[in-house]
Amino acid sequence: MKPLVSVQGITRLFGGLAALEDVSFDVPExxxxxxxxxxxxxxxxxxxxLTGVYTPSEGTIRIGDDDLTGKPSHAFARHGIGRTFQTPQIFFNMSALENVMVGLHRHEQHALLPAMLRLPKMAAGERDSLERAVGHMREVGLSAYLGADSTTLPYGALKRLEVARAIASRPRLLLLDEPAAGLNPSEAVELAELIRDIAAGGITVVLVEHNMRLVMSISQTIIVLDQGRRLAAGTPAEVREDRRVIKAYLGAEDDDDA
Ligand SMILES: Nc1ncnc2c1ncn2[C@@H]1O[C@H](COP(=O)(O)OP(=O)(O)OP(=O)(O)O)[C@@H](O)[C@H]1O
Ligand SMILES: [Mg+2]
Known part of the structure; x- marks a missing residue:
């Protein structure tokens, strides 16, 4: 089957240093x-x-049949790539619900203007957006914060809020950057369920995560990077047994609590 995303020979230099060096992999649908x-x-x-924030120094990125190499991030968004950030990117001048509505509006660019002009004809559409945003809040377990100011949300809820905003844009592929960071063990278990549900709903998920219990329990495939290179790839069982992977992690444990 044709992969959803195909990354071929990606190198990304910062100054003289390669943050990524000749990395290739496919993400299946x-x-x-x-x-x-x-x-x-x-x-x-x-x-x-993968979101067009950085252009690779070398290599290509294909989404389905399209070559997106060198394209701006809105082209990646239009191809159905959504994401969350390692440090939550929340609009703190907006309510929690409005943050999710930003995701909806990324998809329906017509929706903001009538809302601003308060045209009575468009009120139904506005109400529909509101209902869908509420639905996404509930979906990620934020029912308790439907009326909340975003500044009042605890850290774990902010991370879920980003997930709600990302899925509101109806991505085909959702990229999550350390969604479990800062969560306690029971919150991490709940997050695993949420990610499973999102994938079961038909959104392919790419998960960057240090929580190995979480990764091993919900991933079908794992790609291991080390110092910018692809070190290994395979199923959780294959990766767990890989000597190079074990060595990379043991080597890192001295100066790292991950
Ligand atoms: N904008 C940038 N300018 C210069 N160097 C960068 C930039 N972004 C990343 N790097 C460097 O690229 C390397 C990879 O960084 P990256 O943030 O991708 O790592 P990571 O695997 O996400 O790490 P972590 O688990 O700590 O989040 C690091 O050496 C980093 O300092
Ligand atoms: Mg990182």
Whole structure:
């Protein structure tokens, strides 16, 4: 089957340093696919390449039949790529619900103007947006914060709010950058269920995460990066047994609590 995304020979240089070096992999359609690796391995850089935030120095990115290499990030968004950030990017001048509506409006650009002009004819559409945003809040477990100011949300809820905003834009592929970071163990288990539900709903998920229990329990495939290079790839069982992977993690444990 044709992959949803195909990354071929990606190198990304910052100054003279390669944050990514000749990395290739395919993301199949459907399921959860993890990118793991020690700090500084290039995981976030790869997500930035996959969303058009960074243009690769070398290599190509294809989404379905289209070559998106060098295209701006809105082209990636239009091709159905959504994401969350390692540090939640919340609009704190907006309510929690309005943050989710930003995701909806990314999809329906016509919706903002009538809302601003308060045209009575468009009120139904506006109400529809509101209902859908509420639906996405509930979907990610934020029913308790439907009327909340975003500044009042605890950290774990902010991370879910980003997920709600991302799925509101109806992505085909959702990239999550360390969604479990800062969560306690029971919150991480709930997050695993949420990610499984999202994938079951037909959105392919690429998960960057240090929480190995989470990664191993919900991923169908895992790509391991180390110092910008692809170290290994395979099923959770294959990756767990891989000597190079074990070595990379043991080597990193000295100066890292991940
Ligand atoms: N904008 C940038 N300018 C210069 N160097 C960068 C930039 N972005 C990333 N890097 C470097 O690229 C390397 C990979 O960084 P990246 O953030 O992708 O790692 P990561 O795997 O996400 O790490 P972590 O697990 O700590 O989030 C690091 O050495 C980092 O310092
Ligand atoms: Mg990172």
């Amino acid at each position: 459907g399921g959860v696919h993890a990118i793991i690796g020690p700090n500084g391995a290039g995981k976030t850089t790869m997500l930035n390449v």
